[in-house]
Amino acid sequence: MDVAALSPVDWLALIQHELLLFASLFFILGTLDELAIDGLYAIGRVRGRLRTASISRGEVEGRELAGPVAVIVAAWREDDVIGATMRHLLAAWPQQGLRLYVGCYANDPATIAAASQAASGHARVRIVVHADHGPTTKADCMNRLYRAIEEDEQREGISFRMVVIHDAEDMVDPAALPLFDAGLARAELMQLPVVPMPQRRSRWVAGHYLDEFAESHAKAMVVRDWLGTGFPSAGVGCAIARGRLAKLDAQSTGQGPFDAASLTEDYELGLKVAEAGAKTAFLRVRGDDGALVATRAYFPHRLESAIRQKSRWVCGIALQGWDRMGWTGNLLDGWMRLRDRRGPLAALVLFTAYLLLLISGALIVLQQLGLARPVPLTPLTQTLLIANAFSLVWRAAWRCAFTAREYGMAEGIRAILRIPLSNIIAIMAGRRAVSQYVASLHGGRVRWEKTDHHGHPSIGQRAVA
Secondary structure, three states, X not given: OOHHHOOHHHHHHHHHHHHHHHHHHHHHHHHHHHHHHHHHHHHHHHOOOOOOEEEOHHHHOOOOOOOOEEEEEEOOOOOOOHHHHHHHHHHHOOOOOEEEEEEEEOOOHHHHHHHHHHHOOOOOEEEXXXXXOOOOOHHHHHHHHHHHHHHHHHHHOOOOOEEEEEEOOOEOOOOHHHHHHHHOOOOOXXXXXXXXXXXXXXXXXXXXXXXXXXXXXXXHHHHHHHHOOOOOOOOOOEEEEHHHHHHHHHHOOOOOOOOOOOOOHHHHHHHHHHXXXXXXXXXXXXXXXXXXXXXXXXXXXXXXXHHHHHHHHHHHHHHHHHHHHOOOOOHHHHHHHHHHOOHXXXXXXXXXXXXXXXXXXHHHHHHHXXXXXXXXXXXXXXXXXXXXXXXXXXXXXXXXXXXXXXXXHHHHHHHHHOHHHHHHHHHHHHHHHHHHHHHHHOOOOOOOOOOOOOOOOOOOOOOOO
């Protein structure tokens, strides 16, 4: 090929061909990865190993606990939601063995006031004010709550059986606490599904969380649990044995069971517990009303908020996680960590694909104007394109099915239409995550870049009996 003889249009066609090969090959690799999970899920369903259990809510909700349980909630600038969260939690979980610890900061008087008002008249609540000004990190705030738990245990001569972790915007399920209490006999860390709640004001940005969690927490997470590879904690709706937290604290030489330098301490928590050889369990259970026993919450409804939240996840899991957690474990563990850390590469491949669409569109216009010659596709390229087309249809069908199962067919159809938006958010979050990571390598401080929350799912709903 005489490079000097190439015209600008020829160069554009050459770039199109190279981008097409790059994107197609990586999409095929991603397809094979997802097909493996699909196949394992299908096998598990056929064998009855991955069926969702069912309970009678009337028999489970409100059931007394086998021992004291601590619930911790870290809150920084959460005055809009913390009151509703606390009131709902205390009503949904009336067990006297429960104690709620809410972590606040001295330079956040609005959250302290809202939490104190919600705690008024409740002996089961303790407001803990962090000595440092916020924001630090969520893990740092939870470490302060852990110290408060230790102080209460020593002062009162009690010992909590487990600690349940929630966020300031969560709506807990009344059946969740008794399930955790019973499950502690067979697992030291338990995780419930997360169910994002639909928002009329944001069918698209907030809606794409519905699709991703519906599929991930119905398929990928249950497959990981079945394989015994360990799974990342979601940081909400997560219960961990008190003794296991003490061991994690000892391993950190008294710095606390949660790593304050991590952006995604929840992700690391689940893997650390599994690495230690402790049993973990993903509890996917439905009540007799058909609803999942799960943690429900509103997710970001603005594009910039979604990008900021997801960039923190990508940076903490894919980039920091690689540095901090490495690639320990067996082959299956390595496969799952590779899946966890594919975010930046996936963003690059998706960006390439959308750039390819723009270039292809430009070339089609130039061909119609007679300014460019059609370039025939090679057999390899044709095969890759056909395979990727089938893969896209297959993935869209899965996403539609899982979303429709939880939210109805209308949301299932929207799930297909939301795929491009989900991809765009992934691209922008990936770029931002890499920038964050590079800044951290140059001494940038890890800060709690939290998501703003406005509104709680329990507001306006029927009160918990």
